[in-house]
Amino acid sequence: MFDWSGIYFRDIVHAPQHLITVGYTTFMATMATGRFIADYMVTRFGVTRVLQLSGCLITSGLMLAVIFPNFYIAAFGFFLTGFGVSSVVPLTYGLAGKSKTMSTGMAIAAVSTVGFLGFLLGPPVIGYIAKASNLRWSFALMAILGFGTALLASKAKVCE
Secondary structure (H helix, E strand, C coil), X not given: CCCCHHHHHHHHCCCCHHHCCHHHHHHHHHHHHHHHHHHHHHHHHCHHHHHHHHHHHHHHHHHHHHHCCCHHHHHHHHHHHHHHHXXXXXXXXXXXXXXXXXXXXXXXXXXXXXXXXXXXHHHHHHHHXXXXXXXXXXXXXXXXXXXXXXXXXXXXXXXX
């Protein structure tokens, strides 16, 4: 979102110059807020359900922004996406720390490596897809990958 949300709001949503950062700001604000309430949600609903909900929020938020590139709808989509993304990384690290199949250090290192690769490769891949088609398709792909979070959470063996 850091690299592409402003461009999305400028080129796809056609937001006025002074409102181009609204998507990113909305995303970051809800991501931070979501991290504060994630523990409560996990205690009440469990890790699996929170990860499933997170994947669904990521997917629905990005798809709203892709299907309806209206300023308000796209901002609301980024709002949902921020909440969806907020708990995925902390919960993944927590699950890695409780791994029964590998040592804690190796599990956390594996999660960190995958996260770092996503951080490095994600923006160029999004840009490549945007150049080959357009930025809406790039965001649609991210939405599909977000749904992968919900699917993987359903398959994961989580100690609740």
